[in-house]
Amino acid sequence: MASVPITQQITADLRRQIQEGTLGPGALLPSEPELARAYGVSRQTARAAMQGLEREGLVIVRPRRGRLVRSAQRLRWHLSEFERPDHTILTTSDAWETDIESQGHDPTRQDLDVERIQPPPAIAQRLRLDPRTDVCVVRRHVRYIDGKPAIISDDFFDEQIVRGTELAEPEDTTRENILAEAGYEQVYDIDEIITRMPTPEETRRLGIAPGTPVAEHIRTGYTATDKPVRVMISIIPGDTLILQYTIPT
Numbered sequence: 001m002a003s004v005p006i007t008q009q010i011t012a013d014l015r016r017q018i019q020e021g022t023l024g025p026g027a028l029l030p031s032e033p034e035l036a037r038a039y040g041v042s043r044q045t046a047r048a049a050m051q052g053l054e055r056e057g058l059v060i061v062r063p064r065r066g067r068l069v070r071s072a073q074r075l076r077w078h079l080s081e082f083e084r085p086d087h088t089i090l091t092t093s094d095a096w097e098t099d100i101e102s103q104g105h106d107p108t109r110q111d112l113d114v115e116r117i118q119p120p121p122a123i124a125q126r127l128r129l130d131p132r133t134d135v136c137v138v139r140r141h142v143r144y145i146d147g148k149p150a151i152i153s154d155d156f157f158d159e160q161i162v163r164g165t166e167l168a169e170p171e172d173t174t175r176e177n178i179l180a181e182a183g184y185e186q187v188y189d190i191d192e193i194i195t196r197m198p199t200p201e202e203t204r205r206l207g208i209a210p211g212t213p214v215a216e217h218i219r220t221g222y223t224a225t226d227k228p229v230r231v232m233i234s235i236i237p238g239d240t241l242i243l244q245y246t247i248p249t
Contacts, residue, residue, distance in 0.1 A: 010039055010049035018058050018069055025071030025104030029059060060106040060146070071104030075145065077236070079191065079217070080245045100145060108144040114170040115140070116159055123156045126220050126231045135159040137168050142205060145240075149206045152235040161229060184229045186221040193217050193243065202235050213238040 004012075017023045030038065035046040050067055053059045059067045078099065100107035115138050124131035141153040157167055161184055166173040179186050198206070198214045206214075214235050221230040236243070 006039070006041055007045055007048045007052070010035070010041070010046070011052035014049065014053055015056070015058060018053075023069050025069055026102040027069045027104075028065070029053075029067040029069065031066055060104075062101060062106065065101070068101055068106075069104050070106070070146075074242050075100065075103055075105055075150075075240065076242045076244045077151075078244050078246070079219075080247070096143070106146045108147050110144065110172070111142040112170070112172055113140045114138070114168070116168075119156065123231055126218075127156065127158055127228050129158060137162050139167065150237070150240050152202060152205055152233075154233050156231040156233070157229065179229055184223055184227065186229055187224050188222055190220050190222070191217065195238065198235065206235065206237055208237050215241075215243065217243065 014023070014029065023029065029035075029050065032043045032046045032050065035041075035049065036043045039046070050059070054061065054067070058070055060070050061067055096110075097107040116135055117138055119127065119129050119131050119134060119136040121131050123129075123136060124134065127136065129136065137157045137159050139155040139157075141151075141155075142149050143151040143153060145151075155167075159168070161179070161182060162168045165178050165182055166175065167178055194216050195213055196216060198208065198212065202214060203212075208214075214237055217232075217234040217236065219232040219234075220228050221232075222228055
């Protein structure tokens with residue numbers, strides 16, 4: 001090994017730890033100063049060794065966190081934890097990012113677009129709206145993982161319920177009790193999952209090859225009086241995620 005540059009030796013050592021599982025998916029690698037001290041090298045050398053792992057696609061870099069081991073396996077979307085019955089809107093972006101990072105992937109970003117629209121017939125039926133006269137607010141998310149669009153997640157609300165609240169504004173929000181404050185606390189959900197071929201619009205938004213099947217996850221949230229107050233429709237490419245539930249027995 002004496003003829004092998006120290007940078008390559010460090011990279012090889014870390015690669016071995018990743019491949020053997022000593023550093024598993026989502027594990028935080030040592031910082032550059034820590035690595036430099038451990039191997040008795042300069043910080044520049046330590047950085048170069050880490051960058052070798054980045055080029056190989058073995059690690060991802062997260063601002064303010066550091067370098068994490070990337071997972072080569074499918075992600076799990078923990079749908080029973082993503083929203084608990086005592087929550088009223090999407091889990092926060094920070095919580096989503098933390099979950100994705102812990103599985104060894106990069107939650108690159110989320111794009112958000114908010115519109116007021118005439119509800120499509122299927123949404124109007126679920127929210128018990130009149131598609132001819134009522135208006136709904138739709139919050140359209142595209143969630144990116146590892147730099148690629150991974151999930152479409154569109155939330156529909158009766159405009160009269162969310163009027164004047166943060167849910168009607170074109171910004172993300174981390175608050176979880178907005179519907180409750182408006183007098184419509186969401187206390188349970190009904191989930192439906194179907195598999196089908198994507199529409200041309202879904203193919204475009206997800207950037208997937210034509211012919212790739214998708215899973216459609218529909219979550220309708222209800223109040224204690226069984227009033228539907230929110231419909232979330234998520235479209236997931238069939239080769240991206242595992243949808244996981246934890247069911248009390």
